[in-house]
Amino acid sequence: xxxxxxxxxxxxxxxxxxxxxxxxxxxxxxxxxxxxxxxxxxxxxxxxxxxxxxxxxxxxxxxxxxxxxxxxxxxxxxxxxxxxxxxxxxxxxxxxxxxxxxxxxxxxxxxxxxxxxxxxxxxxxxxxxxxxxxxxxxxxxxxxxxxxxxxxxxxxxxxxxxxxxxxxxxxxxxxxxxxxxxxxxxxxxxxxxxxxxxxxxxxxxxxxxxxxxxxxxxxxxxx
Amino acid sequence: xxxxxxxxxxxxxxxxxxxxxxxxxxxxxxxxxxxxxxxxxxxxxxxxxxxxxxxxxxxxxxxxxxxxxxxxxxxxxxxxxxxxxxxxxxxxxxxxxxxxxxxxxxxxxxxxxxxxxxxxxxxxxxxxxxxxxxxxxxxxxxxxxxxxxxxxxxxxxxxxxxxxxxxxxxxxxxxxxxxxxxxxxxxxxxxxxxxxxxxxxxxxxxxxxxxxxxxxxxxxxxxxxxxxxxxxxxxxxxxxxxxxxxxxxxxxxxx
Numbered sequence: 332x333x334x335x336x337x338x339x340x341x342x343x344x345x346x347x348x349x350x351x352x353x354x355x356x357x358x359x360x361x362x363x364x365x366x367x368x369x370x371x372x373x374x375x376x377x378x379x380x381x382x383x384x385x386x387x388x389x390x391x392x393x394x395x396x397x398x399x400x401x402x403x404x405x406x407x408x409x410x411x412x413x414x415x416x417x418x419x420x421x422x423x424x425x426x427x428x429x430x431x432x433x434x435x436x437x438x439x440x441x442x443x444x445x446x447x448x449x450x451x452x453x454x455x456x457x458x459x460x461x462x463x464x465x466x467x468x469x470x471x472x473x474x475x476x477x478x479x480x481x482x483x484x485x486x487x488x489x490x491x492x493x494x495x496x497x498x499x500x501x502x503x504x505x506x507x508x509x510x511x512x513x514x515x516x517x518x519x520x521x522x523x524x525x526x527x528x529x530x531x532x533x534x535x536x537x538x539x540x541x542x543x544x545x546x547x548x549x550x551x552x553x554x
Numbered sequence: 555x556x557x558x559x560x561x562x563x564x565x566x567x568x569x570x571x572x573x574x575x576x577x578x579x580x581x582x583x584x585x586x587x588x589x590x591x592x593x594x595x596x597x598x599x600x601x602x603x604x605x606x607x608x609x610x611x612x613x614x615x616x617x618x619x620x621x622x623x624x625x626x627x628x629x630x631x632x633x634x635x636x637x638x639x640x641x642x643x644x645x646x647x648x649x650x651x652x653x654x655x656x657x658x659x660x661x662x663x664x665x666x667x668x669x670x671x672x673x674x675x676x677x678x679x680x681x682x683x684x685x686x687x688x689x690x691x692x693x694x695x696x697x698x699x700x701x702x703x704x705x706x707x708x709x710x711x712x713x714x715x716x717x718x719x720x721x722x723x724x725x726x727x728x729x730x731x732x733x734x735x736x737x738x739x740x741x742x743x744x745x746x747x748x749x750x751x752x753x754x755x756x757x758x759x760x761x762x763x764x765x766x767x768x769x770x771x772x773x774x775x776x777x778x779x780x781x782x783x784x785x786x787x788x789x790x791x792x793x794x795x796x797x798x799x800x801x802x803x804x805x806x807x808x809x
Contacts, residue, residue: 458654
């Protein structure tokens, strides 16, 4: 028991590496704050384009979404960070992570929002048109508000996944929470920083996870 | 505008279709339809399901596009241009079988959104107009409820008010009472009759024959994509000439 506590809950080591963890947390939050709106925006664009029902465009969008869905985000990151420089495009590690997560999640958000758009009955579009709404206003004022409400639970759930995905940044040596914890572990020869990082993730995301669970249950009852 | 052009505009038909045809794949839903509605005129279209009557009125505000022929609404020829479609849709209100109220907006917001977003009417003015029309359809006290909290009859009356808030010069009704429980049909028809009494130009697809008799200046009977019979209500009901009209009336009146 003592060995366990000394290794995983070592207070001295925690005090020593505390600043590193705070820095890591800040970077994790920054990554989430930058990528989340970007990915949602890209997904929204996909869903809006899809909702115009232009056949060739919809086929292209479906292919885009399908490719991204069957592609691990970590592979995408490695391709962007280590592959793109061969094409003359060298991104910093922060930019590479933002790009990988945004592109990957744009597919997921796009798919969720597309399903939301499809869930709005055809009569809504017709009523809007009959009142004089053009294609863009119809989508903005009538279709999207209903679409988003119908898929709020999967949207929130995917956002939770996105925040967790930011830890792939550790792979390209970006000192977010996980990477900082690894560095701290190497400095102190003690895995306590890893436990701390895990706990921080938990404390950060658990309330959000509870909220998502509630949303999911509510939409199940309503439908 | 001079007096003479004004007079010409007044006598010109509000809606005119000439040789309008439409196909769904190989199936021809509309066969060379000629059809006119004068200003202030009330036309009822009836006919068996699949006869093309809904398709016909949905062509008038281009919820469906026609392939051949010409459609003229209040002086505007409907073609593929966004401008002609927008002009016609602003001029012509429509009420649907399934009400199609916007469920994410309150009753009041349902009535205000189109005037505000499309005509650029101020919020205060849009609200004043909305409240006025809600009173007219006898539903003033429900302004802040959501459509889902209302009965079918109430929802359809809100839908009528919503169309009226755009100050249309003509109204299209596509089987406005077909989705309603029997006890709610009257409250909706009463509102439409009242509107007819105020001189609104209207085209109404319906199976409510008693209503057609009271409100219509002219009744059209459609079958298999054609207008088979066209007559004022009295002549239509007492002395139908076409065999198909007789058969239809026999079924619908003596159930």
